Amino acid sequence: MIDVDIVLQQAAAAFEHYKTIPAHVRALFLEAIADELEGQREALVPVANQESNLPLARLNGELTRTTNQLKLFARLIKEGSWVEAVIDTANPASTPPRPDIRKMLLPVGPVVVFGASNFPFAFSTAGGDTASALAAGATVVIKGHPAHAQTSQKVFEAMQKAIKKTNMPEHTVQHVAAPGNDIGKQLVIHPLTTGVGFTGSFAGGKALFDYANQRETPIPVFAEMSSINPVVFLPDTLEKNAAALAQTFGGSVTLGMGQFCTNPGLLLGIRSAALENFAQLLGEAIAQCAPQKMLHGGIQQAYVKGRQQILAQQGVALVSESVTAPAELEAHPALARVAAKDFLANPVLKEEVFGPSSLLVVCDNKEELKAVLKSVKGQLTTTAVGTEADMAAYADVIALQTTLAGRVILNAPPTGVEVCAAMVHGGPFPATTDARFTSVGTSAIKRWVRPVCFQGFLDSMLPAALQNANPLGIWRMVDNEYTR
Amino acid sequence: MIDVDIVLQQAAAAFEHYKTIPAHVRALFLEAIADELEGQREALVPVANQESNLPLARLNGELTRTTNQLKLFARLIKEGSWVEAVIDTANPASTPPRPDIRKMLLPVGPVVVFGASNFPFAFSTAGGDTASALAAGATVVIKGHPAHAQTSQKVFEAMQKAIKKTNMPEHTVQHVAAPGNDIGKQLVIHPLTTGVGFTGSFAGGKALFDYANQRETPIPVFAEMSSINPVVFLPDTLEKNAAALAQTFGGSVTLGMGQFCTNPGLLLGIRSAALENFAQLLGEAIAQCAPQKMLHGGIQQAYVKGRQQILAQQGVALVSESVTAPAELEAHPALARVAAKDFLANPVLKEEVFGPSSLLVVCDNKEELKAVLKSVKGQLTTTAVGTEADMAAYADVIALQTTLAGRVILNAPPTGVEVCAAMVHGGPFPATTDARFTSVGTSAIKRWVRPVCFQGFLDSMLPAALQNANPLGIWRMVDNEYTR
Helix, strand or coil: CCCHHHHHHHHHHHHHHHCCCCHHHHHHHHHHHHHHHHHCHHHHHHHHHHHHCCCHHHHHHHHHHHHHHHHHHHHHHHHCHHHCCEEECCECCCCCCECCEEEEEEECCCEEEECCCCCCCCCCCCCHHHHHHHHHCCCEEEECCHHHHHHHHHHHHHHHHHHHHCCCCHHHEEEECCCCCHHHHHHHHCCCCCEEEEECCHHHHHHHHHHHHHCCCCCCEEEECCCCCCEEECHHHHHHHHHHHHHHHHHHHHHHHHCCCCCCCEEEEECCHHHHHHHHHHHHHHHCCCCCECCCHHHHHHHHHHHHHHHCCCCCEEEEECCCCCCCCECCCEEEEEEHHHHHCCHHHHCCCCCCEEEEEEECCHHHHHHHHHHCCCEEEEEEECCHHHHHHCHHHHHHHCCCEEEEEECCCCCCCCCCCCCCCCCCCCCECCCCCCCCCHHHHHHHEEEEEEECCCHHHCCHHHCCCCCCCCCEEECCEEEC | CCCHHHHHHHHHHHHHHHCCCCHHHHHHHHHHHHHHHHHCHHHHHHHHHHHHCCCHHHHHHHHHHHHHHHHHHHHHHHHCHHHCCEEECCECCCCCCECCEEEEEEECCCEEEECCCCCCCCCCCCCHHHHHHHHHCCCEEEECCHHHHHHHHHHHHHHHHHHHHCCCCHHHEEEECCCCCHHHHHHHHCCCCCEEEEECCHHHHHHHHHHHHHCCCCCCEEEECCCCCCEEECHHHHHHHHHHHHHHHHHHHHHHHHCCCCCCCEEEEECCHHHHHHHHHHHHHHHCCCCCECCCHHHHHHHHHHHHHHHCCCCCEEEEECCCCCCCCECCCEEEEEEHHHHHCCHHHHCCCCCCEEEEEEECCHHHHHHHHHHCCCEEEEEEECCHHHHHHCHHHHHHHCCCEEEEEECCCCCCCCCCCCCCCCCCCCCECCCCCCCCCHHHHHHHEEEEEEECCCHHHCCHHHCCCCCCCCCEEECCEEEC
16 A cells, blocks of 8 residues: 655655755766666666566667666766756836846756656656756656566665765655556646656546646646658659658558657558558558557557557548457557548547558548648647658648647657657647646656745855856846856 | 537537647737727626626726736736747667657647636636637637626627737637526537537536546546635744734735635634734734625525535634625625634534635644645645745645645735736646646646657658758757757
8 A cells, every 4th residue: 555645745845955966966876876877787677577567779779878878868967058047137227227136947846757658768767858847857656657667666776876976965856666557647737847758648638737736736748649751742752752752651550560759650542543542552561560569458458449449430541451360458450541522520549559550641632631631739849741742832831730739740650759959848738737738858847846036145045056156057037148 | 598519510610620720829819819909998897896896996907807807817928938849869879779759739728717706807708718719729619607798799899809809710709698507507518519618616627527538538627716824923023923914815805805716715814822922913904894795695605605604613713794784785704713624623613705705724833734734725826924034934834735735825815916927826726726837827828738749750741840951940849958
């Protein structure tokens, strides 16, 4: 029996200490976690493989991504400019006299991070949510995902070693493992919780969002939930590059058995012989993709049901499916098609089916293509595939796409999310619960802080980031000019 | 009968055009609004005076603040760096090859702004919410405040002239005037609304927040609601500066009949002869303050009731009240006191009483002072008043204060909110519904945008802010370095 109250009391007590630890020391802690995970690689990857059915190569890559993320956030806070220091110096001559006013971002308190089923390392226990929160100065309570409970526990143990090694407060990170949804709700509604990170289903994320907003003191929830990532194939490139595109996007649809939030679940094109040719080639590419085991039985059953439901809708036809029949727990990759008119009339077709299938929507003309794009909900990504001639002729379509998603991609599949400063892995609801933030890339740290303004402070009393001498050497906006 | 659907359809159609207008042209529009308001000063101020009972001098100052805000946002968008352009250039040598990724802030759509009763100009029709939204590229539907309906209508007419003069889309700004709360709810729940700005009561702001979160697609609400702005008077300064402090803070408590969200409604000190002396001097200062009319009957009645309720609580004593009895609609300035033990036990004493009264909480020692601070809810501001010796001895108290509020002030009253880049006029719930943003200062523009990421775009297809040549000459973070 987990006592959520004790867990959050401990997290809050640890926060009082942890937030005062200088950033360069917190950075050592993040690096120590990365080192511990790297040292445990041989033990961790097989366990994750057994629990998640994900291939060893993929898991090795994901673990590297995870340690790189930790090191990236360590570099970010060592450099220090992320705190958005803004200084407006006093002006005694103005009427009324202007006081000295300075602001910076400060962490708000303990946060709760939910592990994701589809990324046992990179979006789970020591994943991006945790790394960004620890970098910001928040303490973290991790709700381990039951589908990879042992992996989560082992990663947590590695983090505990890093805590000891770098003398962090014992409860800087805590790990809660329990089946069912009730413990998650309890963690979110606890008065000491100040923020929530989640990657998973719409039902799960929306429930946490609602709990958080119904609290006496509402808190932010950053839930990344549901996206079908529309890809528009423009006419000229279909004439010229159909075979290569079929290979690339067939690979993207089936990559990791489609178990990515950026999986291209919706493909759009304008009716033409070239589109028919592309559909056939793409179908062939997908037919050649062998079924593989999905993450767990629940996800596989949901995929089977979702695929069946799509195929049962008015006007939907199967283009192709993997020539190999699926064994137990395996997903059967598939491509379906539908006319835009039927798509527009049917909300079922706009929902995510988590797995290696995609739906090609055949539009009569550009206006219908735009109508289809306008009909879908908020997305993490949307892609346009075209030649330069296409881009010029369809600039209005691409402009429309920028209103749909957090990331707009030209001529590349949406799977593959670069961890960098300019990344937005987020998007309008229901892709996420807060389109103003990203869960991948350095800006993810901004989810766990708020600006605090200091007026009329003595220089020695200010946080180092705001002191006159700029002892941290960070970029700051001083009297409206950036300076270091 | 107002057709909210038509209003939002018009706002959305205008947005499609308005968002494409270059920032330097939008800036001309903001300046034109300022010019029109300045040109109408002689007509506007008397009407606002009649409707709000606020003195002419105050209203003239407020109108100047309003036009200055519009010009400030015009300068901000002409300069252009506020869009937070981040560029990570491609690296074909990395594994996998890193694509070109760029992001910037873009406006999300029409927003609804609610006028505030206590600032007919600066926080209403053409106030900070509207100015920041128009600057961001959003179109605005204004819900005029019924307490100053004519002022709101006249300000809107001035804005319409500016729209014509600068050739903006007709429905860039619309004005909805209707009594009752239903129209506000309809505006917030309309599917085309993408954000809400509000300054007013907790009941009003919280209702809008709940409507917004219960939508099929939740939207952000920036409601600035309720704050008692605790001021801590430290021992050494009370010994040395009691008379001057009594004048300064007596003036702050009664300024504008206390009708400011930053009004110091809670004063804290540690029991001593110096505190008793200060309490007496502060009481005398408040007693000398003449009653004045409040904004409207509803606010005056709420003040009378709130004051009575505070005085009726266990352990609360009246220190002084204005020697002049209040006439109709007038507020009766007052100072009350209570021991910390009684304050800690009584939630009623932690609620805002909107008007010229304050409650002095007498603490036995520093620990009790900290307990009192920990017991209050989220605040817009908190102030510490002390000598350098005080600051050294009470650093832990000031550190605690930084966790309570959006702005921490040393040795100055909280009333007076500078409009500048470093200002945070916001704070933890219930001061506002979103502590991550400010409603005053240039950062207020960040409330109406979201980041959009462009991956693999041709340079010519990118927004100007993200093009290689930096044609706008703005500050950008390119490969992790700020550059212009």
